[in-house]
Amino acid sequence: MAEPLLELDQVYASYGAIESLKGVTLSVQAGEIVTLIGGNGAGKTTTLKCISGLHAVSRGSIRFDGRDLKNLPPHDIVRLGIGHSPEGRRVFARMTVAENLDLGAYIRKDKVETALDLAKVYALFPVLEQRRQQLAGTLSGGEQQMLAVGRAMMARPRLLLLDEPSLGLAPLIVQTIFQVILTLNQQGTTILLVEQNARMALKIANRGYVLETGEITMTGPASDLLVDPRVQSAYLGQ
């Protein structure tokens, strides 16, 4: 296999005295959708934060495209091609939808290409175009999630980190969001998806990892995990 696009090797991280990641090792190949599933507090969000530089790695290494991300601040990591749609969406509530998307393209100078990507986001999420002059804080939860994903796309990342895109959303909206994730992937974006909705995540992913209290306990092709009795009883409610 070729060298992975993203590679975590024995990554440790902590909040004060509490170790939240205890040697996480995982990899994502270019073109894949990989999902990281697990319960509350397992360390899924922390893993994504370590990758995008929002949380310090205490031991271990993270490599992206062959480059060590150690000590790089988040604003440099974005420039290497990692987009992050964070936990809780974090849209800029007092700015319009258009301003939010514009901030997503903050690092870019290629105006023409950026405009094309904006058209692409609007094509995937027509509701965002209808509401482009509306303040992001007035959008529904689902629309805010679409905005968070669209905003991350505007940087044209090679790897997109998605943190719980289905959280708190109606099933129909979840379908829409997952459909977009598939489309993005088909258009060439590699995806690392953190989800509590394990069934949906495993259905669209190529491979999956199960994270429990800071450690990877299982890994394999998503189709295998979907039928694994341990995964089924712990995460699929069967």
Place this chain on the structure above:
Amino acid sequence: MDTLVQQLIIGLTNGMVFALIALGYTMVYGILEFINFAHGDVFMLASFLALTLVGALGLQQQTGMVFALELLGIILTCAAFAASLNWTIDRLVYKPLRKAPKLAPLVSAIGVSFILQNIGLFWGGMPLKVFGGGNQAAAPKAFPDLLPATNLLGPNSHLTLLPKDVLVIGASLTVMAALYGLVRFTKLGKAMRATAQDPTAARLMGIDVDFVVGATFVIGGCLAGFAAVIYSLYINTVHYQMGYQNGLYAFTAAVVGGIGNIPGAVLGGLLLGLLRALSDQFIGAQWQPAVLFGVLIVILVFRPAGLLGSTAREKV
């Protein structure tokens, strides 16, 4: 009627100065949720620099192109000085405390305020002619009246509008318009607004938040340095405690306008200036602080977040 209009002119000019200082408090608060209590003293030291420069250049009341350029030079030098001072204080004192409990940087800021006042006291004791030979360091220093005292409304008018009134109002409006343009239309302004709303999300957009914070201190310092020269030309006195009082007033203005809100700081400053002038005229100067702060307290009772402040931070 004339007295009312006259007091409005006085209130407006004073209010502009409060507004300029208030902007420095509110911009830093908007981004860090932190009150830089040393801000008023940066303003004070800049006015000491202005007086020192006036003495060094031997400026006296005159007109002409050269004089105007010298004045502009003093304004720019003081703005640059206050900007570097403000930036340096942030890097040395506040930045190491960014993740500390909120009271730590606050107490440090109060400490910096006292240190700067002490420096002002020493500065005032320098044996310079403009400082009265430095014999009484703590005494107010006279700032020469550099602008002519001709009434622009004509010698027979009941109202007085001096060139320095026009300078204060005109220059302040220009600076505020420039600030508005910067925050609204530039890439830095975009980054500042994003950082003020959500620093974490701003980082994920590729914004260097440290740089944005530094730039905010530089801009706030520029405004304080500019206000210092304008204030000195207008009030004609500098004193090592002037930053404390004006700073407190400006801080109040920022809170009444809605802390963190840029138009709010301007509105609060103007309101404070106008209230002060009207209360002096119609109630009596001896009641000024009580009337002023009484009204402001009433405003805050009904609008706790300030006139333009949002009642709650949107968290979704």
